[in-house]
Amino acid sequence: MCGIVGYVGRRQAAPILLEGLSKLEYRGYDSAGICVNGDTPLQICKEKGRLRELVARTDNGAAVPGTVGIGHTRWATHGVPSDVNSHPILSDGGKIAVVHNGIIENEAKLRQILIGHGIHFQSQTDTEVVANLIAWYYDQCGDFLTAVRQTVGQITGSYALGILCRDYPDTMIAVKKDSPLIFGYGNGENFIASDVTAILKETRTVSYLDDGEMVMFRADSAAFFSPEGTPVEKKRETITWELAAAERGGYDHFMLKEIFEQPKALRDTIFPRIRDGQVVLDGVELTPEYLKSLRKIYLVACGSAYYVSMLAKYTIEKHCRIPSEAMMASEFRYCEPVLDGRDLVIIISQSGETADTLAALREAKRLGARTLAIVNVVGSAIAKAADSVIYTWAGPEIAVATTKAFSTQLAVVYLLTLHMGKALGTISDAEYASWISGLETLPDAVSGMLTDVHLQQIREFAARYSDRRDAFFIGRNLDSAICQEGSLKLKEVAYLHSEAYPAGELKHGPISLIEDGTMVVSVASGRKLFEKTLANIREVKARGADVLCVTLEDFAEEVAQQADGVITVPEVFPALQPSLTLIPLQLLSYYMACSRGCDVDKPRNLAKSVTVE
Ligand code: F6R
16 A cells, blocks of 8 residues: 655755655555755645656656655555555645555545635645645644644544654654654664664665654754653664565566475475474463363454465364454454353454454454464564564565465474364374474475476466466365465456356355366365265356366366366365465466556556555
8 A cells, every 4th residue: 555755864865766656556556746844945846657657757866856755655545546645745835744554444524624714725634734734733833843742632533644744844743643654764864654664775784763753953963752642762773684685586476486386485494493393383382271261262353364264264263173253354353252251363464464364353353352462573662562472574575466475374283283283182192293294395385386397287277277367266175265365366467357266065056167178176075075076166167167187196087077177285184175276376476467467566457555445
């Protein structure tokens, strides 16, 4: 979603802002802009469309002098994508400039009050209310910091704000609530950003602002304040990952690069947590007594992370014998769940910022449940708010469609299941040892799925089916959950209408949609249920479907008699099988998207981090 970058220093601000914004493009946006406070006060360049247009118009920033500035990529919420709705937004009269991520919930009321004061609005954005309110307070009190404080006291909702004032040409103020904001320390210069990738080229030393915190800074100084306005010392953290991790490095797309990074991401997530043949989850206390006292586990997330929750439900329930339920965060938060201290809520999120997931976590805490987060982004809101965190060490994920974060979330689910099953005595020693050796070899097994031969085979299938309008994914049990993920991938990156159904459910309605040439992707990797899924494949074949089946090598011959195409995956410890059946589905979506000429890394209408409801 929207991205923010800000700079105060001695170098020309505009090129730094544009470079920072280019690193935020992956989040999804529809317009971009910068505002620089220089000899020309609060000079704004912004427009609807791609950042490259802004770069060309400003000669890569060279045409905009000044050493203090804010930049923004906007993903429209209030008001259509347009030049006037793009950020930065100026106050009426042009004294204040603001970039904003989030949503101001009481904007309509505040807008009316400000209109009553004779203030004129140009845009449809909620951000303009913030700019005008600061300017109004500033006119009353004559002090920039006080005016921002008073404004923050009036607005409700979520926000990360970067603010400039015409009368303070060397100063910036930033404040946040429920939307990420990072402060970066340079040498004689300072930065803000909504995402560390925007400033990583400039600095590795950062502080994460907490909710309600504010910073007022110049090139050589920064003063942080608590929500109550008292000065605070912020802990400085060092970013350890390399910028190369957030660059394409020779791949055509980030999505393909991240698919290929999965073996490493799995190693980084799994290996440090297996010591002397035992799962060790540092900082996560799940004693046998606590686990035995548990009434229920909820697994709560959005999108792909929700499908990890579905896989976790099957896995935890089967191996730990604890009733478990996967829920979409957007539903969970409003369904009045029956929760108290006897329940554990596991929250899964790559970004750690997804608005619905964060709200679900807060609701779970409010009701007294214990919360455990599985998160990729260190220091994110969900990581901070949960009672305990297990990080997925996937590294920065840039493509909008998740791949390696999904794989590592699943890996954490396996580790957690093993840990809990052992504590509860529901996993035998022999079974435990098989899981562990399966986990230790899982990254290599995934590597084995990324050979040229496999890629070529899937590319051919993708080309063959790229003209299809509809697709159905069918499977049972773990295969059914992985089908959900495969189907979501296909619709989001290849813009193909696609639905996933548990194979047994097909006859209860959706089979009426199967006709000549309908594409059906089936996943049949579970030994116990193989015959049943095969029967479902026969049913759709009989109605004219073109069937592609992902299955175990042992079943390939039998499947080939029914399906039009067979992709085999090596057999691993059964609970880990989804990590392998996933890979061809990711590649199928990727190559379908390429064949159909789609913008793979930035699919239309989608954003990487969904920070609004
Ligand atoms: C799909 C995808 C999304 C995310 C969802 C949750 O490829 O990436 O469905 O999984 O928006 O995001 P996080 O995990 O950041 O909470």
